[in-house]
Amino acid sequence: MTPGRALGLALAALLAAGPFLPLGGMKEYGLHVMVQIFIWSFIGGAWSLMGRFRLVSLGHGAFLGLGAYATTLLWNSWGLTPWLGGVLAVLLTAVVAVIVAYPCSRFQVVGHYFALVTLAVGEVVRLLIIAERNWTGGSLGVSLRPAGRDSLVAMQFADKRVFYYAAFVLWLLGLWVWARVDRSMARSAMEAIGEDETAAASVGIHITRFKIGITVLSASLTAVGGVAYAQYISYVNPDTLAGIGVSLRIVFAVVLGGMYSLLGATVGTALTIALGEYLRIVFGLRFIGMAETIYGLLLIVFIIFLPSGIYGSLRDLVQRLRSAPARAEA
Amino acid sequence: MLTVSGLTKQFGGFTALNGVSFEVREGEILGLIGPNGSGKTTAFNCISGALPRTAGSIRFRGEEIAGLTPDAICHRGIARTFQIPRPFRKLSILENVAVAAHFGGAQRNAEAEARRRARETLELVGLPADPAASPALLGAGGLKKLELARALATGPKLLLADESLGGLDHAEMSGAVELLRRIRGELGITIVWVEHIMATLMRVVDRVVVLDHGETIAEGRPLEVAEDPRVVEAYLGEKIVLA
Numbered sequence: 001m002t003p004g005r006a007l008g009l010a011l012a013a014l015l016a017a018g019p020f021l022p023l024g025g026m027k028e029y030g031l032h033v034m035v036q037i038f039i040w041s042f043i044g045g046a047w048s049l050m051g052r053f054r055l056v057s058l059g060h061g062a063f064l065g066l067g068a069y070a071t072t073l074l075w076n077s078w079g080l081t082p083w084l085g086g087v088l089a090v091l092l093t094a095v096v097a098v099i100v101a102y103p104c105s106r107f108q109v110v111g112h113y114f115a116l117v118t119l120a121v122g123e124v125v126r127l128l129i130i131a132e133r134n135w136t137g138g139s140l141g142v143s144l145r146p147a148g149r150d151s152l153v154a155m156q157f158a159d160k161r162v163f164y165y166a167a168f169v170l171w172l173l174g175l176w177v178w179a180r181v182d183r184s185m186a187r188s189a190m191e192a193i194g195e196d197e198t199a200a201a202s203v204g205i206h207i208t209r210f211k212i213g214i215t216v217l218s219a220s221l222t223a224v225g226g227v228a229y230a231q232y233i234s235y236v237n238p239d240t241l242a243g244i245g246v247s248l249r250i251v252f253a254v255v256l257g258g259m260y261s262l263l264g265a266t267v268g269t270a271l272t273i274a275l276g277e278y279l280r281i282v283f284g285l286r287f288i289g290m291a292e293t294i295y296g297l298l299l300i301v302f303i304i305f306l307p308s309g310i311y312g313s314l315r316d317l318v319q320r321l322r323s324a325p326a327r328a329e330a
Numbered sequence: 331m332l333t334v335s336g337l338t339k340q341f342g343g344f345t346a347l348n349g350v351s352f353e354v355r356e357g358e359i360l361g362l363i364g365p366n367g368s369g370k371t372t373a374f375n376c377i378s379g380a381l382p383r384t385a386g387s388i389r390f391r392g393e394e395i396a397g398l399t400p401d402a403i404c405h406r407g408i409a410r411t412f413q414i415p416r417p418f419r420k421l422s423i424l425e426n427v428a429v430a431a432h433f434g435g436a437q438r439n440a441e442a443e444a445r446r447r448a449r450e451t452l453e454l455v456g457l458p459a460d461p462a463a464s465p466a467l468l469g470a471g472g473l474k475k476l477e478l479a480r481a482l483a484t485g486p487k488l489l490l491a492d493e494s495l496g497g498l499d500h501a502e503m504s505g506a507v508e509l510l511r512r513i514r515g516e517l518g519i520t521i522v523w524v525e526h527i528m529a530t531l532m533r534v535v536d537r538v539v540v541l542d543h544g545e546t547i548a549e550g551r552p553l554e555v556a557e558d559p560r561v562v563e564a565y566l567g568e569k570i571v572l573a
Contacts, residue, residue: 185441188429192418198380199416201400202409204434204484 015168019161031160033277037270038167039229042174044254044265046221049181050214051251052259054194056115059100059122060222060250065242066093067223068230069129069136075154076145077135082155086227090220096121097219098212105211108197119244126243141237144230155231163232170228171266174221178262181217190214252299258309267311331356331520332377332408332488337386339372339544346372348544349386354488359514359521361531361552364541365564370524371413373541374490378410379403390488404434409486413493413524415473417465417480424461426476427451427483434484448483455479455509471502478509482517489513491523495530503527507534532556540564 019031047060070089074080080088100121104114129136136142147154150162157163181187189210192200201207230236240246249272257268272295279291306313332354339347347369354360362370375381377388379400388396395403418426424445431451432444439447449459455475457468465476474494481489491510495503507530513519525531532538532552540548540555542564548555555561 185429185432185444188418188421188425189433191420192429195418195420196416198400199412199418202378202380202404202412203430203480204401204404205429206399206401206433 018168019164028160031164033273035160035163035167035232037266037273038164038171039225039232040250040253040273041266041269042167042171042228043222043225044250044257044269045174045178046218046225047250048254048259048265049178049218049221051254053190053214054111055211055214056111056251057118057218058115058244058247058251059118059120059125060219061122061242061244061247062118062125063093063097063219063222064226064229064246064250065125065129065236065238066096067226068236068241069226071227072142072144072230072236073135076142081153082227082231083153086224089227090223093223094216094220097216101212101215102208105208110197119247122243122247126238129238129242136238137236139238141235141240144234144236146234156234167228167232170224175262175266177217177221181214182262186210186213249295252295254309255299256302256309258312258315260308261312261315264309264311268309271310331391332522333387333389334373334377335387335389337373337376337388338384339369339376339381340384346544347376347383347386350541350544350546352539352546352549354520354522355537356520357514357518358536359510359523359534361535361538362522362524362541363528363531363538367543368541368564369544370541371492372544374410374492374522374524377403378408378490380410401433404484404486405436407436407485407487408490409434409481409484409488410490411474411477411481411492411494413496415470415477417468417473417476419465421465422461423457423463423465423468423476424448424452424459426465427479430480431483431485436485444483447485448479451479451483454482454512456505470497471499471506474498474502474506475509478513482513482519486519489519489521491521493525494523495525495527503530510534 018034043060043064047057050057067086067089070092071082071085074085074088075082100118103109104117109117130139133139144156147156150157150159189200189205192203192205193207193210197207226241229241253268253272254265255268256271257266258264275294276291279294283290302309308316334353335351337347337350338345350369350373362373364370372381376383376396379395379398379402383396386396387394390406390408393406395406395408398406418429421429427448428444431447432439432441452459455478457472457475457479465473468476474497478491478494494506494510498506510521510523511534514521523531523535535552537550538548538552538555539546540558540561547560547564548558
């Protein structure tokens with residue numbers, strides 16, 4: 001067994017045992033932070049499925065918000081179980097993803113222009129949620145109607161451990177999807193499209209089909225993340241689940257960790273959440289906006305000096321160090 | 331095999347191709363020549379679907395292909411190379427060719443089969459099939475070979491080769507010429523070949539089509555075409571020297 005794999009298994013075992021570790025009074029808080037990391041890492045991983053192929057979306061908040069709001073409103077208004085509501089929400093999100101991706105692909109809206117289009121989509125969803133306040137709760141957001149007791153049908157549980165394990169499984173699922181895409185021919189096709197659409201089309205790659213496919217996959221997973229987050233927090237708000245703010249936070253976490261590696265999104269998300277929590281405790285309410293300022297500065301530094309992110313750069317370094325002695329021997 | 335008739339392409343007010351017509355016969359190597367800006371590459375772009383044509387018809391094996399998307403045209407059996415090589419730099423050399431073998435055929439090849447074909451094709455053109463080798467290691471000659479390998483991996487019936495010799499030294503050039511001959515001879519692939527280096531082209535091709543200012547000015551055997559006064563005039567009075 002390679003040291004990397006052994007380390008990974010040990011980490012997975014530690015995570016699996018997490019809720020039963022003796023953490024004393026910090027336990028609830030620790031679990032809360034971990035659930036957040038799992039869910040946002042999953043969402044970040046979903047984003048990087050597009051981002052790594054130069055489809056930089058600055059509007060994933062739209063998909064997140066659609067997932068979260070559709071499920072919540074279906075439950076609140078009609079008592080539809082989030083299991084079914086979630087499926088409908090993901091379908092709705094997939095349709096929206098096609099509506100965004102098709103014209104962008106058809107008219108070759110790429111690079112910065114694609115980023116701007118998605119930025120607008122994220123804001124449109126946020127503003128629609130605010131404008132339709134009669135049934136969405138507007139900018140005040142809306143709370144999940146309590147089921148009154150632990151309920152699998154309502155996806156509501158008092159015990160954080162349930163959410164911990166659910167989020168853990170979701171995170172693993174996200175990693176699995178990412179790895180599957182990474183090893184497929186579709187990845188080669190998407191890399192080719194990201195680099196040179198004309199050359200990719202000339203070897204028989206159907207550009208529009210691939211772009212729509214990866215966008216739908218990325219958006220659907222993001223919507224799943226939205227459903228999970230809404231069920232956990234049991235409150236949805238247009239500013240935390242749609243629009244520019246959350247969209248950029250997803251991008252930032254992934255860029256920080258590295259979008260070209262399996263664990264990049266997770267490392268980045270863990271770091272940003274840890275940083276956010278730390279700054280919140282240190283500064284409290286004294287310097288509102290301090291966290292965002294530091295995020296922004298870090299983002300600039302990272303994009304310039306470490307384009308493959310913290311995790312990606314570390315991994316490259318380890319690989320280089322490992323292959324150096326091998327070459328010396330040869 | 332391929333019949334181009336009345337092919338016209340306008341970019342705004344500029345007419346790059348003005349009613350170009352020619353025919354490609356099965357099994358031949360057809361040279362497509364002309365001075366700079368005469369529309370050779372534009373013709374390739376229209377045939378391969380990279381650019382939509384303004385008017386005219388392009389029939390391939392009895393089927394109208396004008397208006398199809400580039401990937402659909404590739405699936406029907408027309409592959410092309412680019413004048414300036416456009417490798418996928420983030421993929422290895424092997425992956426560059428494997429992706430073409432996987433997606434480019436009339437039916438999609440399984441991944442293992444695509445990799446096998448990619449290795450064969452790389453061997454044919456003389457490039458390393460090592461999965462770690464990156465196109466960044468290749469010089470001008472290697473990149474031209476990669477262009478050819480990627481096009482061939484799609485399993486074409488017709489190859490549009492755009493300046494496969496440009497930027498090559500003498501030895502590489504004769505290697506490339508030999509390669510084109512083998513592609514036609516051993517793989518039975520018909521070739522339309524655009525080239526600037528006239529003397530070499532004229533020795534290899536069966537027939538030539540000469541374009542000037544977006545119009546066909548001559549079509550025929552190399553020797554006849556080289557004597558054609560309109561061709562001589564198009565090349566500023568220089569006679570094409572057949573070494």
